[in-house]
Amino acid sequence: xxxxxxxxxxxxxxxxxxxxxxxxxxxxxxxxxxxxxxxxxxxxxxxxxxxxxxxxxxxxxxxxxxxxxxxxxxxxxxxxxxxxxxxxxxxxxxxxxxxxxxxxxxxxxxxxxxxxxxxxxxxxxxxxxxxxxxxxxxxxxxxxxxxxxxxxxxxxxxxxxxxxxxxxxxxxxxxxxxxxxxxxxxxxxxxxxxx
Numbered sequence: 001x002x003x004x005x006x007x008x009x010x011x012x013x014x015x016x017x018x019x020x021x022x023x024x025x026x027x028x029x030x031x032x033x034x035x036x037x038x039x040x041x042x043x044x045x046x047x048x049x050x051x052x053x054x055x056x057x058x059x060x061x062x063x064x065x066x067x068x069x070x071x072x073x074x075x076x077x078x079x080x081x082x083x084x085x086x087x088x089x090x091x092x093x094x095x096x097x098x099x100x101x102x103x104x105x106x107x108x109x110x111x112x113x114x115x116x117x118x119x120x121x122x123x124x125x126x127x128x129x130x131x132x133x134x135x136x137x138x139x140x141x142x143x144x145x146x147x148x149x150x151x152x153x154x155x156x157x158x159x160x161x162x163x164x165x166x167x168x169x170x171x172x173x174x175x176x177x178x179x180x181x182x183x184x185x186x187x188x189x190x191x192x193x194x195x
Contacts, residue, residue, distance in 0.1 A: 005124065011157070013029075019078060022070060022072070027068075030078060031060065034078060038059040038063060038086060039055055039059055041091060041118065042086050050094070053121060054093070058086070062082060063082045063085065064084040069081075075129070075132040075133035075134075076132065084116065091094075119128065141188050142185075146177055146180060146181035150178070160178065161174075
């Protein structure tokens with residue numbers, strides 16, 4: 001796995017810049033700006049079974065398809081949207097080449113990480129993407145204390161006890177504040193389907 005291959009692509013774009021390129025009918029800049037991240041991700045998905053040159057081609061094709069169907073109003077980052085397309089391209093490539101063992105076919109959709117992780121933490125990614133979707137409601141409806149608890153809990157990953165220590169209150173007080181915030185968010189979403 002040669003990391004020098006990543007250096008031939010532009011530096012990674014932040015999501016807002018990628019969205020701007022897509023909005024200005026310039027998907028190539030958004031795709032190339034996400035290519036480093038795509039190659040790293042696809043290496044994990046294919047577990048080293050596809051050469052880097054082929055991965056670049058697969059990632060590019062997948063992200064072109066994803067760019068055509070990307071809609072920023074859903075609040076998901078461009079690269080998060082591309083991940084399913086990348087996994088799909090890898091699966092199609094491996095099936096076409098007869099490289100998928102029927103016993104592992106269902107296992108390919110989750111990347112395998114070396115070291116302490118066996119699978120990607122999809123729950124944390126899903127939570128961050130969901131929070132991005134409801135963020136307008138969160139900012140409008142919550143008071144300062146509730147907003148701080150939601151941000152520390154879901155964006156920063158703090159426990160209720162850690163948040164309590166930061167704020168100088170008990171864990172139970174933070175849990176009450178969290179419950180109030182979640183109730184406000186649920187109520188706002190239930191009454192307004194279009195965010």
